[in-house]
Amino acid sequence: MFLGIDVGGTKMQFAVGVGEDVFVLNKVPTPSRYAELLQVVEEHCSEAEKRFEYAGKIVEMGIGIPGTFTKERVVWVPNIPCLEGQDLAGDLRTRLGAGVYLGNDAQLALAGEVWKGAGRENSNAILMSIGTGIGGAIMIGDRIVKGRRGAAGALGWLNLDASVPGDKNHGYLENYASGTGIAGVGETHVPPLSTYEIVAKAKEGDSFCRKTMDRAGHLIGAGLASVASVLDTEIIILSGGLSEAIETFKKPMLDSFIEYAAPGVEQVPIVKSELGNLSGAYGAVRLAMVRGDMWIG
Template identity: 30%
Template sequence: MTKKIIGIDLGGTSVKLAMISQEGEILEKWSIKTNVLDNGTHIVPDIISSIKDKLDLYQLTASDFIGIGMGSPGKVDAQAKTVVGAYNLGWSELQEVGKAFKEAFDLPFFIGNDANVAALGEQWKGAGQGNQNVVMFTLGTGVGGGIVVNGQLVTGEGGAAGEIGHLTVDTQYMTACTCGKKGCLEAVASATGIVNLTHRFSDNYEGESPIKKDIDNGDEVTSKAIFDAAKTGDLFANMVVDKFVDYLALAVSHIANTLSPSHIVIGGGVSAAGEFLREKIAQQALAYTFPQIRQTCQIVLAELGNDAGVIGAAQLVNTSR
């Protein structure tokens, strides 16, 4: 029987797990709740227990697998197999994740930052189409990223590479970012960022707009509502989206010009705006991009959805052992 891989995608509300073939086919997947009580001390034991239960159910042992891969929020040291600064998990202190898995399973264990691991999944089996040089922008509440060069994750010194969300793109308003810097991409081109832009521009807009009306009424406005309004021709919403796209396209062009990837993948919740958003980003980004790179770099939407993390975690095993 061909050996399999266990892939783990650790999130703030749930942990997704899967048994995956060495070719990237999901054979079995399940999830458990992320228990962040007591500073997240239950998280790793819960994952280990869930895996053991699943192995018992299918009468499998460690000998049926080649390794375990995991994507985690926070600053990940892939060599030491530790995580720190995953505050949504309660992990403000250093977590010896690899040590716990080594004690529980007689299997190689590999870990990476969750956004990096998702990029590896899209590069392997998603929008990257198996190409060797792929970068992913993950547009959610914040902006994450992952860089794959020659089929390998770029982690950089100390494991902090791929922090695309903290490229400085806003030098006019210098919007404050949660990282402590000002003008970060994350502050203006995330789900939170586009709402920030909407509030910023609403005071000076005098035309009719359902979105502006909601802002003036003090109603909550979401990124989805802004994109939906833009698609229907709301002039104010389109003005906001165009500014959002300009910031994002500038960052995309910097990545394209620096790394010359074959694909830049746009993923995360905001990417649900679909082709409407992708086309705008591509058009603007390519205008900022070195002419020769325009011919080789494609800007595409992510394809794997919620499976990117576990598939990428499996590929982390393939590429690391």
């Protein structure tokens, strides 16, 4: 039996793999202390083994984290500071006697989508996660590109205007097309509007909100055209909270993608995630099943 854990800044999602089937378990708050986090994982392992007693013990475990990592140790996770510098894989291996493998959350979301979601039957794929920020992941030849620090696929750092000063904490695309970027535009409105309000009013046809979402869609499309042209991918998958509002920016995104993509690339389909916020947990299960053997780099 295999356990997958998607560790987020506020919640942890657990899932179990038995054969080729995935069973989604409960979601719990992410502890603020490292010792408590280890305890929560241990408790859920025990509960899973009792619930799926017929499947035997958990032999391998995959864990997705929103940051950078080495094979054993978490390096940088801005939203979960208690994990930084910790030997997460080694500590859990000692406690549970199971194999433990770490992965970036966006990279595992892509692995989940290609395995059980929108990317099935594709071996070359790009995932862009659009939410508070913008992240992403890249698959080439059935392998996820990991990168030196486990952070390959940071699509929020695509730069579409070199005349704009750089930001060491956020990339260009993230600054202008993420939920946070849209909220920044909303602050210029009288009265100020949140991202949620802009999306809702855009659906109703409000001019200011439509222009705001059109601009975000245009930038997302141009960014995707750039990376898809470089990689000559088969499919592009959109995930994250804003992907649920894709109808508010789909047309300008596709128009921009077609305009800026290399010849032939404009035919690449852009689809919404099928697994939604469960894609990371599915990918973590898959990481456990292949015993960490899914990476390039």
